[in-house]
Each structure stands twice: as structure tokens, then as C-alpha cells.
Amino acid sequence: MRELVMLGTGNAMVTKYYNTCFAIIDNGQIFLVDAGGGNTILRRMEEAGLAFANVHHMFVTHGHTDHVLGVIWVIRKIATLMGKNKYEGNFYIYGHSEVLHIIKEIAELTLKKKDLQKMGERIIFRTVQDKEQLPILTMQVTFFDILSTKKKQFGFSAVFPDHYKLSCLGDEPYNEHCRDIVSHSDLLMSEAFCLYADRDKFNPYEKNHSTVKEACTVAEELQAQAVLLYHTEDKTFPQRKEKYMAEAKEFFKKTIYIPDDLEKISF
Numbered sequence: 001m002r003e004l005v006m007l008g009t010g011n012a013m014v015t016k017y018y019n020t021c022f023a024i025i026d027n028g029q030i031f032l033v034d035a036g037g038g039n040t041i042l043r044r045m046e047e048a049g050l051a052f053a054n055v056h057h058m059f060v061t062h063g064h065t066d067h068v069l070g071v072i073w074v075i076r077k078i079a080t081l082m083g084k085n086k087y088e089g090n091f092y093i094y095g096h097s098e099v100l101h102i103i104k105e106i107a108e109l110t111l112k113k114k115d116l117q118k119m120g121e122r123i124i125f126r127t128v129q130d131k132e133q134l135p136i137l138t139m140q141v142t143f144f145d146i147l148s149t150k151k152k153q154f155g156f157s158a159v160f161p162d163h164y165k166l167s168c169l170g171d172e173p174y175n176e177h178c179r180d181i182v183s184h185s186d187l188l189m190s191e192a193f194c195l196y197a198d199r200d201k202f203n204p205y206e207k208n209h210s211t212v213k214e215a216c217t218v219a220e221e222l223q224a225q226a227v228l229l230y231h232t233e234d235k236t237f238p239q240r241k242e243k244y245m246a247e248a249k250e251f252f253k254k255t256i257y258i259p260d261d262l263e264k265i266s267f
Contacts, residue, residue: 002160003266004187005228006259007044008036011171011209012066012194014234017261018065018172019042019230020191022230023051024158026137031057031158033168035070048262052077052088057136059143060095061170062153063102071103073109075123079085079115082122088164090122094134098152100125104105128154131181146170149208157181165169167224171231173210174218187267188224190215191231195247202233214243216252226255228265 003025008018019036021044032055035041045052047259055078060071069092081087093103104125108116119125128134130145132168146153146169155178157167167182171191174182182188195210204211209216212229219227229244236243241258248256257265 001267002164002226003264005050006261007048009230009232009259009261011231012037012064012236014232016234016237017232018123019070019118020231020263021067021070022189023048023050024139024166024262025158026139027079028054030055030057031137031139032074033156034059034061034067035074037066037069039070039073041070042077044262047148048264053081056091058091058093059154059156060093060099060103060195061155061168062151062173063099064151064171067171068102069091071105072106074114075103075107075119076111079111079118079123082118085116091225092124092126094126094128095145096135096145096152096154097127101128111259112258119203129155142181144182146172147175148172148178155182157185164265169175171200172208173214174222179222183222184224185211185222186225187220187228187265188222188226188229190219192216192229192244194233194238197245198233199246202208203234206246206250212247216248216250218257220252224254227252228257230258230259 010017021034024031155170159201168189192215193204196211196213228238
């Protein structure tokens, strides 16, 4: 059975949700995507019933604080398990060159020597290029540059043996550069900073983000079978799901997910 577990669903400055990050469970093994902005990633993994011993692959989209700082805690946790002989094999961290450099720099400034020794030995940093394909677990993963105007960022698309396609657009609006990779996705994951009705309140365009309307319009255009919205504000808490769903249904006519933190989706 495959599952998508949303460990966090909020944007950088939320307090009622955790920052956006998630795990794909594939035959019991975990592909972790981002880790939020702190050690709450440890609690979220525990609350989701996910063991770090089963995390052997991780992808980091970009170097903003709300995506990358939690990675240091993941490295520390897995390095500790390795030191106690409670972790088998290697841990691979995928990302573009800039984000991997940031992770290494922070790790070297903050982690203990015994943890740092695992980096390069059993914690392997794998630089990925735009439109590069790699087999990870049972997935065929294609990484792509979203051509961010703020900070270099990659998204990805994962195709499973039964041809199910899950695509993650990152946390900025869709760019035509990746159309051939993400079109006709069975599940399209997209940021939706706020409601279109609240655009004057949250100013998403100034931050290069989308509203629910734009995210769903893009999903419809790309002929996705389902859309999942994340990286949102938290001022609509606890009515976010209800309010976002009402707007989303106006612009996307298939399956819509507005997940809360720790929500699981089987696919």
C-alpha cells in the first residue's frame, strides 16, 4: 500500500500548522520531502507512526528556513541511529547544488563531530540536475527546476510501477518549463498561499505565491485527476479546509485535497 503523509501544511510563518513537508510511503519505505523549520519534524514523524530507520531517501526542494532547518534534525536523528547500529544501509539526500551546500554548511556549524563523520560515509548528498531522472524506491523520479524568481528551487514528479503519477510543484506558482513533466498527473501538489477572496489581505503575488483559484485553475489546465493544496496561511484556522474547499470547487471539478497536518492519503 502507498500513502502520502502530510507532516506539515503551512507556510513559513504559521503557528497553528507545521511548515510544509511530507512523506511518501512506498512498500514500508519512506521518501521524505523537506522537513520544515525545526525539530517539530521529530514529533510529526512520531505522531504519524513513521520510523526514521525506514527513511533512506530525502529530497529538499530549496534553502528557505521553513524547508531546510528541519533537515539538520533529520541528519542528527539518523546519524544517532547509525551510531547505535539501529539503522541499516545509507541515507541519501537529494537536492540541487545550492540547497545541499546550505545543508552542509549548517550541519558543519551545528552538529557534533560523531554525527558529521557519517556525512560522506553513510549520509550521502546527491546533487540533481534539471529534468534528471532517478530510480528511488519503486518510483521513477524526475526532478525539475521551477525557475524561481526568489531562490533556486526544484520540484519533482514520481511515477510508480502502475503508472500512477504524483507531481510536486514546490512552493511557488506553476511554470511552463515543467509542463511536459507534470501534465496529466494523477495527483498534483500545489501551494495555495491563501484564498483568492483574501488576496488583498495576504498579498500572495508580492511573495510569488498562488491563491486557491490559481492553483486549481492550473490543475484543471494540466488535466490532473486530483489536486492537493498546501503551504497556506493559518489565519483561517480551523475553518481552512471548509473555506478552501468551497473556493477550490469553483475552479477544479475532480478530486480536491485540503489536508490538515498528519492527514494521510492512500493512492
